[in-house]
Amino acid sequence: MKSVIIYSSKNGTTKRCSQILAQKLGDAELLDIKKAGGLSLSGYDTVMIGSSIRMGQINKKIKKFCDENAQELLNKNLGLFICSSMEENINRDFNANFDKSLLKNCRYRAWFGGEINLKKTRGIDKFIIKMVVKVFEKNENKNLPQINEKNIEEFAKIMSSK
Ligand SMILES: Cc1cc2nc3c(=O)[nH]c(=O)nc-3n(C[C@H](O)[C@H](O)[C@H](O)COP(=O)(O)O)c2cc1C
Numbered sequence: 001m002k003s004v005i006i007y008s009s010k011n012g013t014t015k016r017c018s019q020i021l022a023q024k025l026g027d028a029e030l031l032d033i034k035k036a037g038g039l040s041l042s043g044y045d046t047v048m049i050g051s052s053i054r055m056g057q058i059n060k061k062i063k064k065f066c067d068e069n070a071q072e073l074l075n076k077n078l079g080l081f082i083c084s085s086m087e088e089n090i091n092r093d094f095n096a097n098f099d100k101s102l103l104k105n106c107r108y109r110a111w112f113g114g115e116i117n118l119k120k121t122r123g124i125d126k127f128i129i130k131m132v133v134k135v136f137e138k139n140e141n142k143n144l145p146q147i148n149e150k151n152i153e154e155f156a157k158i159m160s161s162k
Pocket residue numbers: 008009010011012013014015052053054055056057083084085086087089113114115116117121124125126128129
């Protein structure tokens with residue numbers, strides 16, 4: 001049976017993480033949520049869905065997709081992942097953005113790390129991200145976020161195991 005990774009990415013980090021995941025899985029289709037309109041999940045047994053977090057929220061189209069396909073997703077080998085800068089908020093972010101039933105029924109969920117890219121960020125987003133950087137700079141124990149390949153590897157291993 002087939003596998004699909006459906007992602008949303010504003011500045012490219014979640015896209016890169018999804019590509020790494022696809023490489024590790026070997027046989028998964030990769031689909032930007034922007035191109036997932038009308039997608040039927042009936043041909044897939046494994047569905048992996050990921051988004052970055054902005055102001056505590058996942059992408060609206062990912063949320064809509066999960067709502068519209070909620071019933072069908074409950075019968076899939078389902079994996080959920082998030083890219084964000086603050087690992088310490090990951091449980092709160094999952095709980096605030098995905099339905100309880102999906103969280104309960106998903107095979108695995110994970111944080112794939114994040115990146116802060118000032119060059120790619122504009123306007124109000126740049127203002128916000130500069131504040132986030134300041135929080136990291138103030139805290140000596142906190143390194144700027146990076147993509148977490150180990151977590152992606154673990155996710156791939158669990159999602160592809162029987
Ligand atoms: C405007 C803005 C708001 C953000 N808000 C959050 C947030 O609330 N929590 C968090 O952990 N990370 C936050 N981040 C960090 C992003 O989740 C992180 O940079 C991620 O790697 C972006 O992935 P993407 O390029 O796929 O969109 C924010 C980033 C931006 C630019």
